[in-house]
Amino acid sequence: MKPRIIPGKELNGFIKGLMERAELYAPKERDTSPFPANPASDENPPALDAAEHSAGTPPVNGNREVSQFFRDTTEFRHITDPAQVNLDHLNTKLPLKELFLPRREVMFTFDTDTPERVEPVEAVAAERIVLGARPCDAAALEMFDRVFLDEATPDPYYRARREKTTIIGLACNEPGPACFCTAVGGSPHGSAALDLLLVDSGDRYLARPMTAKGEALVAHLPEATAPDIEKAAGLEQEARAAMKFTSDTAALQEKLKAGFDHKAWDEIALPCVNCGVCTYVCPTCHCFDVTDEESHGRGARIRTWDSCQFSLFTRHASGHNPRPTGRDRLRNRMMHKFRYFPAVHGTVLCVGCGRCIVECPSGIDLRETLTTLQEELE
Amino acid sequence: MTNIFQPISAEIIKTIDETPNIRTFVLRPEQEVPFLAGQFIELTMPGFGEAPFTPSSSHFNRDLIEMTIMKVGRATGALFNFKVGDKVGIRGPYGARYPLEKFEGRDIYIVGGGVGLAPLRALFLALTHEIDKYGRVFLRYGARTPADIVYKYLIPEWEKLKKVDIDLSVDVSDEKWMKKVGVVTCLMDEIPCNEAESIAVVCGPPIMMKFVTMKLLEAGFQGQNIYLSMETNMSCGLGQCGHCKLGPYFTCKDGPVLTWDQVKGIPDPFV
Numbered sequence: 001m002k003p004r005i006i007p008g009k010e011l012n013g014f015i016k017g018l019m020e021r022a023e024l025y026a027p028k029e030r031d032t033s034p035f036p037a038n039p040a041s042d043e044n045p046p047a048l049d050a051a052e053h054s055a056g057t058p059p060v061n062g063n064r065e066v067s068q069f070f071r072d073t074t075e076f077r078h079i080t081d082p083a084q085v086n087l088d089h090l091n092t093k094l095p096l097k098e099l100f101l102p103r104r105e106v107m108f109t110f111d112t113d114t115p116e117r118v119e120p121v122e123a124v125a126a127e128r129i130v131l132g133a134r135p136c137d138a139a140a141l142e143m144f145d146r147v148f149l150d151e152a153t154p155d156p157y158y159r160a161r162r163e164k165t166t167i168i169g170l171a172c173n174e175p176g177p178a179c180f181c182t183a184v185g186g187s188p189h190g191s192a193a194l195d196l197l198l199v200d201s202g203d204r205y206l207a208r209p210m211t212a213k214g215e216a217l218v219a220h221l222p223e224a225t226a227p228d229i230e231k232a233a234g235l236e237q238e239a240r241a242a243m244k245f246t247s248d249t250a251a252l253q254e255k256l257k258a259g260f261d262h263k264a265w266d267e268i269a270l271p272c273v274n275c276g277v278c279t280y281v282c283p284t285c286h287c288f289d290v291t292d293e294e295s296h297g298r299g300a301r302i303r304t305w306d307s308c309q310f311s312l313f314t315r316h317a318s319g320h321n322p323r324p325t326g327r328d329r330l331r332n333r334m335m336h337k338f339r340y341f342p343a344v345h346g347t348v349l350c351v352g353c354g355r356c357i358v359e360c361p362s363g364i365d366l367r368e369t370l371t372t373l374q375e376e377l378e
Numbered sequence: 379m380t381n382i383f384q385p386i387s388a389e390i391i392k393t394i395d396e397t398p399n400i401r402t403f404v405l406r407p408e409q410e411v412p413f414l415a416g417q418f419i420e421l422t423m424p425g426f427g428e429a430p431f432t433p434s435s436s437h438f439n440r441d442l443i444e445m446t447i448m449k450v451g452r453a454t455g456a457l458f459n460f461k462v463g464d465k466v467g468i469r470g471p472y473g474a475r476y477p478l479e480k481f482e483g484r485d486i487y488i489v490g491g492g493v494g495l496a497p498l499r500a501l502f503l504a505l506t507h508e509i510d511k512y513g514r515v516f517l518r519y520g521a522r523t524p525a526d527i528v529y530k531y532l533i534p535e536w537e538k539l540k541k542v543d544i545d546l547s548v549d550v551s552d553e554k555w556m557k558k559v560g561v562v563t564c565l566m567d568e569i570p571c572n573e574a575e576s577i578a579v580v581c582g583p584p585i586m587m588k589f590v591t592m593k594l595l596e597a598g599f600q601g602q603n604i605y606l607s608m609e610t611n612m613s614c615g616l617g618q619c620g621h622c623k624l625g626p627y628f629t630c631k632d633g634p635v636l637t638w639d640q641v642k643g644i645p646d647p648f649v
Contacts, residue, residue, distance in 0.1 A: 107381075107383050107384075108381070108383075108384060110424065112424065112425055115387075115422075115424030115425065115465060115467065116387030116408075116424075116465045116467065117387075118384055118385070118467075120381055120384065147617070147618050148618060150616065150617070150618075153382050153616045154382075155382070155383075155616070155618065156381050156382065156383070157383075260645045261645055286618065286620065287619055287620030287621070288614070288618070288619045288620075289613065289619065289621075290383070290427070290428060290613055290614060290619070291427050292422075292423075292424065292425050292426055292427040292428075294425040299424060299425045301383070306619070306620070306621070308620055308623070313611070313620075313621055314610065314611050314621060314623075315611065316610070316611055317429070317450045317451030317452075317453070317454065318450055318451075318583070320583075320584055322610060322624070322649055332623065336620075336623060339626075340623075340625070340626040343626055344626065
């Protein structure tokens with residue numbers, strides 16, 4: 001498939017074209033402050049008079065510092081106006097996974113008088129296009145596929161969303177301070193699970209299709225030239241070089257086999273408060289809970305994200321809990337990602353997006369944890 | 379395609395109070411649930427959610443499914459308010475069955491504790507249904523008190539079956555109790571089968587499973603022949619939701635029955 005060029009820095013025309021084809025989802029600024037900086041939309045009604053308070057929020061463009069990542073408040077949302085798309089950020093606050101495994105979804109509903117007659121809920125109605133997925137978040141979907149698209153028992157909700165979604169990635173030229181995709185087998189210009197990858201090369205975008213679906217979106221555009229492709233390769237090398245952290249995950253997998261009871265776990269887990277934020281912001285954490293809700297004669301079965309960091313996650317009805325302490329639960333999370341998942345699926349369950357590092361209230365840095373385990377385990 | 383999360387309806391056609399807090403529910407599912415001994419189903423208490431249970435009836439008779447359930451948590455608390463005629467939901471079966479073909483020609487030594495006899499009953503009925511295929515079937519069962527014994531009305535019938543040998547113990551006896559007093563391992567001092575060749579099957583509370591397994595290994599049973607019910611907090615049944623993670627396994631998918639050889643690498647698998 002031939003790489004193409006989107007000339008100029010202006011993506012508006014391209015975005016409009018996408019919006020004509022399907023429902024478009026892209027990073028969109030989220031108004032978390034009580035003083036909305038954005039014009040009100042249907043999804044962001046103004047809590048206060050927007051005009052009066054809009055001066056309060058600083059612009060988020062400019063040099064990328066550590067604080068930049070903290071200020072990133074974009075989320076993948078339905079785009080109704082090309083101006084809503086914000087690609088000038090490191091990454092979204094929550095990973096792309098929420099478009100495929102929503103934070104909360106209704107699986108089916110029923111009347112409480114006749115609970116045996118359940119009414120199925122369609123996971124996704126229209127074709128969707130995602131614009132601006134970072135390669136790490138997209139790579140996480142390949143890991144999700146191993147969990148949710150098991151041949152014998154594929155998850156119907158997840159499968160419908162995957163099948164109806166075309167994903168356009170945006171390569172990273174300037175990795176953030178917490179990024180470490182190269183240490184876990186990824187690349188800032190990686191193409192896993194993508195249909196099309198855009199590379200910002202200054203005065204134009206290189207558009208590299210991976211699938212027929214992706215190719216159809218750019219077939220009308222001019223072909224890229226050799227210098228375009230060369231320049232993109234250079235940008236990838238620069239981005240790779242910017243990430244210094246390395247980890248021998250294969251060696252670590254071996255060490256973890258014998259290191260279950262090592263004292264290093266105490267040290268690592270000491271600051272952890274088991275808040276679970278690392279699991280919620282993780283693009284590869286797939287755990288969920290299934291519950292029933294009932295109100296005024298109507299019931300619904302709900303699936304929500306869940307976290308292995310909570311004691312209720314494993315507690316039996318009898319009160320017996322296989323992982324009663326925070327240390328047990330942190331260790332289980334690390335074991336799952338770096339020992340058990342690779343043993344079953346051949347890849348670590350981490351894409352190096354760095355969100356857990358940025359969001360951890362106790363300052364636990366996964367890179368330090370991996371280094372400690374490498375050094376202390378035998 | 380069919381939605382794997384969508385339960386089918388089942389009517390409660392009978393309930394049997396086994397003990398003060400254990401009840402057997404006899405269900406008629408609207409279509410056959412093709413379970414095999416060892417597999418479990420997710421039972422929906424509409425409006426209250428789901429919980430995993432292993433059928434305690436024979437897989438040779440699937441018109442009705444029986445499940446013997448202890449009232450212990452939120453979902454089972456709700457279930458005990460359901461009456462005959464009420465509808466519940468079933469999805470499944472999930473997990474791995476007992477590999478009965480590996481049991482053929484061998485003695486089978488079954489050890490149960492408390493409500494742990496419920497899933498073992500499905501196995502016991504499957505074995506005795508085709509008893510000529512197997513060696514002798516030993517059942518060792520311990521309960522807290524005589525009142526806490528499940529299937530009290532069935533055990534005398536089972537004792538009459540050919541090639542079946544049953545012994546019981548209670549932790550605390552009453553004046554009528556004529557059998558052993560003590561935890562279930564007190565029934566295991568003499569094991570009347572060829573330990574190196576025989577199959578052992580264990581289900582009960584984690585602490586009981588731990589000590590029974592130690593006793594079996596001491597007696598000479600092979601790790602690959604010791605089948606343990608390693609139920610954890612199973613929820614989705616598909617190895618997706620993460621709750622039941624036990625070392626490298628999802629017990630809902632790889633288990634819930636795992637052999638000692640499978641779990642012995644997990645530090646203290648019964649914790």
